Amino acid sequence: MAEETQVQPDPITTKSYSVHLLVSMLLLLASLVWAIYDEVEIMRPYKDYQARFRAYYSRFLTELQPQQAAKEDAIRQSPEYQQVSGELGTAEEAVRARIAEIDREVGQGVVPRMTSARNAFQILRSEIDAQRYLIEVSHDEGDKESMREDIEEIRARVVEVELPLADGSGGTEELELQYEQLEAEFLGMQERRTKLQAERLEALAEANRLRAERDALMSDRLVGLGATQIDGLIANMRNFDIGIKQIHLLDIDLVDRCESCHLGIREPVEIGPTDLIYPVFQSHPRPELLTIHDPEAFGCSSCHNGNGRATRSVTKGHGRHKFWLWPMYFPENVEAGCHQCHANEIVTPGGETLNMGRELYMNKGCWGCHRFEGYDAEAEELTAVSQELRNLSATHGANAKEMRVNLDLGDTAADGAAAQRYYARAEELRLTNTRLDAEIHNLTMEQANLAQEVKKFGPSLKEIKLKDVKEWIPEWVKNPHEFRPGSKMPVFRLLDEEVQQISAYLWQNALDGELVRQPRGNSERGQELFETRGCLGCHSIGEGDSQMGGDFAANLSRVGEKMNYDYMVRWIHDPSEVTPDPNVPDAMRPRPVMPSLRLTDRESRDIATYLSEQRTDQEYPPAPYMDDPEMAAAGLDAIRHYGCAGCHEISGLEEEGRIGTDLTLEGSKPLERLDFALKTHEAELEGWYSHKGFFERKLENPAVFDEGKEREHLERLRMPNFNLNAEEINALTTFLLGAVETTFPEQYRFEPEDERADVQEGWWIITRHNCTGCHQIRPGNVSSFMTIPRYTDDPDWAEQLPPQLYTEGARVQPDWLAGFLANPALSERDVNRNGVREYLHARMPTFYFSDRQLAKLTKFFMARDSQPVPHMPEAMEALTNAERAIGRQLFVSDAAPCLNCHMTGIPSQDVDATAPNFLIASERLKPNWTYRWMLEPASIAPGTAMPSELFERDGDRWVFAGQIPAQARNYDGDHADLLTRYMFQMDAAELRRLQALQ
Amino acid sequence: MDWHQLWTIVSLPDNIPIVGMLFIIPFFTWYALRQARANDRLVERLENDPDMAKTHHRKVQPFKKGWVREVAVWPYLLRMEFLAAIIVTIILMVWSITLDAPLEEPANPSLTMNPSKAPWYFLGLQEMLVYFDPWIAGVVMPTLIIIGLIVIPYIDANPLGNGYYTYKQRRFAIWAFIFGFIILWCSMIVIGTLIRGPGWMWFWPGMTWDHNRLIFEINRDLHEIVGITSQPWIGIFGGLVVGGFMVVAGYACHRIITATEFSRKILGRMSLLQYAIMQGLLIIMLALPVKMAARLLFRIKYVWVTPWFNV
Structure with missing residues (x-):
């Protein structure tokens, strides 16, 4: 009990908590200070950016100022x-x-x-x-x-x-x-x-x-x-306010604070990536885009994506965050942002990567399996129009029947009033049907147009019996890239038995037909023709370093191994000639992509002979199974499964749909809907769990997301391998990333209804027909011809390049252009020639455009050069006899030897001609353009052979720069104008007089 | 062992309270029980020493000589509360500075997230949906939980243990709380947070949450296992099984209630209505772990299938 008597202090009443309280209070205070610091500094990192920008930019400007002042002084x-x-x-x-x-x-x-x-x-x-x-x-x-x-x-x-x-x-x-x-x-x-x-x-x-x-x-x-x-x-920098800099667009609820850190983006001085130490301060690398898309009206994140509101960190602002659905595009894909508003276009000026992606989508045939709005639109429209036609015809029939019933009822009606009512109804129906007739007529025309435009991506497989070497087919189906590296036909992952079944089906269901037996031609002439007529605009030949020509169509290095000579002659002579199919009318069959070069029979044989010699000595094993009907039956399933009919015309599968997913809005598909399969976790860990990561890997190896999966062969991914290179993958990825459902209202999207729409439409036709394989239509566009050694090395051949079309709309008259595109020979009788530049070895081919396409193309060229619609011919003052004489003198004067180069249509004269026929100038050209052309040809077509400085300025008129002929000395008019008028009023009689002078 | 996955789950701002709960709840349970035992010892001492009981009123701490008889709220309690308030404020401040609100991507009505989880405090309810009909788990059970909490003061016939920690005097109440709240409610929240992954599948900690995971599991109703196929019999059979469970569970509860002299005395103070309500609530509470075991161990989907509801 001793310790109980000892008094112990009461812990509750005696213990002091001062220290606890003091420490807690200090901690509380510290947390408060932390909170304030966090709020003011850590959560607002842009303040530091702005302070640095102010300092560095002021210094930069101060250094720049004397340099500019010196330049100004020099100018002063x-x-x-x-x-x-x-x-x-x-x-x-x-x-x-x-x-x-x-x-x-x-x-x-x-x-x-x-x-x-x-x-x-x-x-x-x-x-x-x-x-x-x-x-x-x-x-x-x-x-x-x-x-x-x-x-x-x-x-x-x-x-x-x-x-x-x-x-x-x-x-x-x-x-x-x-x-x-x-x-x-x-x-x-x-x-x-x-x-x-x-x-x-x-x-x-x-x-x-x-x-x-x-x-x-x-x-x-x-x-x-x-x-x-x-x-x-500099003064602005002195008064610089540190604070959030934002763009707020009410109508699309967009708040972009990007410029809180990217302070130099819109500065009028060009700031390089290291000029202000950090790249974040550099000015926009393409300021011209900002003048078209004013940031005050478009913001930043509308094009670039990213989280415009976020200012906490770079990661958050750029939206590179798991929960931000629209991460900023990486620099290599930045043009993806264009597509959401420029979705109607296949060519967007300035968006080269995006354009390449679109072109690949078109010209690698992605649309054979994957629908994408705008690609293969003709086939879709054709379906719609045909459906509409069926509906109208049904209505028409029903109306006719009801009309007859009403007439009968009227005939037997009890009283006049009732009969009147029945007759009136019959009359009304008759009128309705008349209107329907007109509508049906229009739709039928449209249907015919569309049917003429529909093209499958690949060649028709109905012809292979006539066209191909039987044993070669299975080898090709198995791995086309082995036979022809870089072929547009992708590599499918087929089992050997599938290869045999598919080959068997194709072989047994191909059309039978008669081929004319063709004698052999001259291979050397054939090679010359092949290399100069225009084949190389689309086709290439040779492998590796010796490869030349375009990549739009097949590489023909080994074509002799696979193709039947007789068929080749027919095909080269006229690709539109098809073997008749008893089940499908010719008008409804898809047209071949290849145009006609209007070759003679002999030329066709020469080229075919040359091509048939393009072969290795590889032997193909016999393929007896290709005649086995059971194999063919199994082949049909395989062909359906792999979607062959998406690109090829195949008997029995004419109405087959696409097997792939629609990619029009693929970029805004939720990430969870992209099947990363067993790669999901890996992708998350490695940081490519994103649309970009998916597209890139899928395009590089379409089977990549099958890896590790336990699946039956037919359950595996079907997308074939195109063996794309890194640049192509990036371009296609950019395109797909941009293929999003836009949230912007109409005024933000580029959907013009004026002539700019004609430009948009025209590019589709141009891309589909590879016009740029031969012509330069945009500056910077390199045609296939421009890469062929003959044309690059030899100046004489450089003149043989197909014409540039930079200002075609300003140059020619629309009616003439439409006629020329329809028939480049410009003649019904003499069809095997070039209509304008007969001296060119290369020919403008006949593309069999539909009327609709002709109109679209003509409108494209006119719209691009801001030509007024409709076209009104310029009035032309008639020549007096005196003027005609002066014109003639000028025309043949030594200083302006027009006839040395320009064609006249007279064979003896035209042998050495290297310039267009000016006899057709009056119907082809626009006088105003011709006038400008004579004054300054080089500024209209850089590199042209037409000499510049033919005229010199004399007061307010242009006079001839060379020796002025005697008759012209007293003429006080404009010489260039006179020549223009002379040319536009040239006739056969005048031409004879001209020749007499020479 | 996928440490990355584990860290992802544990470090999610949403899950921080649950991770904290894993430590805090056992600690405070232990701490409260420790104090309760100390008090129980004091009560024992006071019972054995009537003199001391007359002079000393404090019921906390093992009593020592020289301590004041009564401790006033001001300043002794309030200063402690003040200190506690400061510390909690510090914790909240630091928490709110360092961890942002767990915002995720904008909702997309056409795309449900997977796993799709309720806020952490509702995860217990969500977990119950695995074992019961939505009507039972989503409506009946939550209502009963609320009603049960409301009626506790009215069915509690034990007058002891107010205002101080004690174990001996409220053994039944404490065990009911530990079972109902800590074992059932809290553990279901933990399961819902840390264990349930994509497809609401069971992932042990450290397993990768694989969206493509497939498991073979067939849950069957009890009557299918027994082999009853037509309706009135299915309903009657299920009713019998559930009724049987109630009888057994009720008997077990009764045995617990009447286990000691003290608890029998408390029972004597209860009216029949109070007793019936308490039994009802206890039986339903017991039904949850029984059903969980039936589902997780024996793959039984429903025990009682009727056209109107399933149990």
Whole structure:
């Protein structure tokens, strides 16, 4: 009990918690400080960015300023500048005294007097206005009357005012004025001021003009900003406010704070990636895009994606975050952002990667399996139109029947009124059917047009019995890239038995037909023709380094191994000639992609002979199974399964649909719907669990997401391997990333309804028909011809390049262009030739365009050169006989030997011709363009053989630059204009006279 | 062992409270029981020492000589509460600075996230949906939980243990709480948070949450196992099984209630209505682990299938 007696302190009442409290309070305080610091600094990293930007940019500008000032000085020292400057000084001096006088009068006389008068006047007017209001609200006529009298009294009141003198001498005068006088004084001064200001402006007009001229001189010559402008920017930096910089677009609910860190993006000075130490401050690499898409109207994230609102960190702002659905595009895919608003286009100027992706989608045949809006639109429209036609015909039939019933009812009706009603109904139906007839007619035309446009991506397999070597087929089906590396036919992962079954089906279901036996041609001539007629615009030949030609169509290096000679001759001679199919009318069969080069039989045989020699000595094992009907039956299933009919015309599968998924909106498909299969976890860990990662890997190896899966062969992924290279994969990925469902309203999307829509439409046809294989249509576009050694190395052959079409719309008349595109021979009889440039070895092929396509293409060229629609021919002044004589002289003068190069249509003359036939100029060309062409051909078609500087300026007219013929010396008109008119009024008789002169 | 996966789950801002709960709940349970045992010892001492019981009123701490008889709320309690409030504030401040609100991607009505989880405090309810009909798990059970919590003061016939920690005097209440709240409710939240992955499948900690995981599991109704196929009999059979469970569970509960002299005394203070309500709630509470075991171990989907509801 001893310890119990010992008193222990009570822990609750005696223990002190001061230390606990103190520590806790300090911690609390610390957490509070932390919270404030977090709020002010850590959550606002852009503050640090802005402080650095201000410092670095100021320094950058300060260093730049003297450089620009020096450049400006150099320009100021130039004689032109000095001259204008001197003139400006003189002009200013001349009016200086008058200006000073006006300024003094206005500043010290007129304006002070006007102000004083107005002040006094306003006091009176306010009083009157108040009285008026009282009158308006008063209900007592008596009161109103007395108040009106009050107003009269105010008006009559005489006020004493002290007014400065109007001449600006500084003196004042005291006047006693009434209300109206004050008003007149005020208005008078106002008028005086206006007059003086106008006078001042007039006096300075000459000086102002000269100053504008001087400034223009400076801004034209100075690269970059002027020193004063830079001073302005430096001053801006001094007043720079640190804070969030944002763009807010109400209508699309977009808030972009990107410029809180990317401060240099829109600066007028070009800032390189390292100019301000950190790349984040560089200016936009393509400022021209910002002038088209003003950031104040479009924002940043609308094109680039990313989280425009986020300012906490780079990762969050760029949206590279698991939960942000629209991560910023990586630089290599940045053009994906264009597609959402430019979805109607296949060519978007400036979007080269995106355009390449679209072109690949078109020209690798992706659309054979995967629908994408716009690609193969003709087939879809054809289906719709055919359906509509069936509906209309059904309605038509039903109407006809009802009409007959009504007529019968009318004939047997009990009374006249009822009969009338029946007859009226019958009449109405008859009229409806008449209208339907018209509609059906139009749709039938459209159907025919569309049927002419529909093309399968690959060749028709109905022809293979006539066309191909039997034993070669299974080898090809098995691995086309082994036979022909880079072929557009992709590699399917087929079992050997599937290869045999597919080959058997194709072989047994191909069409039988008769081929004309063709004698062999001359292989050497064939090679020459093959290399120069235009085949290489699309086809290539040779492998590895010796490969030349385009990649639009097949590489023909081994074509002799696979193809039947007789068929080849027929195909080269006229690709549109098909073996008749008893089950499908010719009009409804898809057309071949290959156009006709209008070759003669002999030329066709020569080329075919050359091509049939393109072979290795590989032997193909016999394939007896290809005649086994059971194999063929199994082959049908395999063909369906792998979707062969998406690209090829195959008997029995004409109506087969696409087997792939629609990719029109693939970029906005939720990530969870992309099947990463067993790669999901790996993708998450390695950071490619994204649309980009999926597309890239899938395109590189379409079977990649099958890896490790336990699956039956037919359950495996079907997409074949195209063996794309890294650039192609990136382009297609960019395209697919951009294929999103846009959230932007119509005004943001580029869906023009004016002539720009014609340009959009035209590019589709151009891409589909590979016009750019031969022609340059956009600067920078390299045609296949331009890569062939013969054309690059030999200057004579360089003249043989197909013409550039940069300004085709301005050059030619639309009617002529449509006719030319329909029949480039420009002749019904002599069809085997070039219509315009007969001297060219290469031929403009006949593409069998539909009327609709002809119209679209013509409109494309016209719209691109802003030609007015519809086309109105320019009026042309008729030549007088004297003018015609002068024209003739000029035409054949030694200094302008037009006929040395230009064709005339006379065989003996045209042997050496290297320029178009000007006899057809009047129907082909536009006079205005021709005139400009003669003056400055090089600026219209860089590199043209047409000589420049044929004319020189003489006052306001152009005169011939060479020796002027005697008759022309006294002519005081424009020589170029005269020549144009001469050319446009040329006829056969005149041509004979010309020849006589030569 | 996929440490990355484990860390992803554990470090999710949403899951931080659950991870905290894993440690905090056992700690405070242990701490409360420790105090309860100390008090129980004091009660024993006071019972044996009537003099001391007369002079000393404090019921906390093993009593020592010289301690004040009564401790006032101010300042002794309030200063501790103040200190606690400061510490909690610090924790909340630091928490809110370091961990952001767990916002995820914008909702997409055409795409349900997988796994699709309720807020952590509802995960127990969501887990119950695995074992019961939505009507039972989503409506009846939550209602009964709320009603049960409301009626506790009205069916609690034990007058002892107010205002101090004690184990001896409230053994039954404490075990009911530990069973119902800690074992059932909290563990179901933990399961829902840490164990249930894509497809609401069972993933042991450290397993990769694989969206493509396939498991072979066939859950069958009890009557199918027994071989009853037509309706009135299915309903009657299920009713009998459930009724049987109730009888057995009720008997077991009764045995527990009447296990000691003390608890029999408390039972004597209860009216029949109070007793019936308590039994009803206990039986239903017991039904949950029984059904969980039936589902997880024996793959039984429903025991009682009727056209109106399933149990």
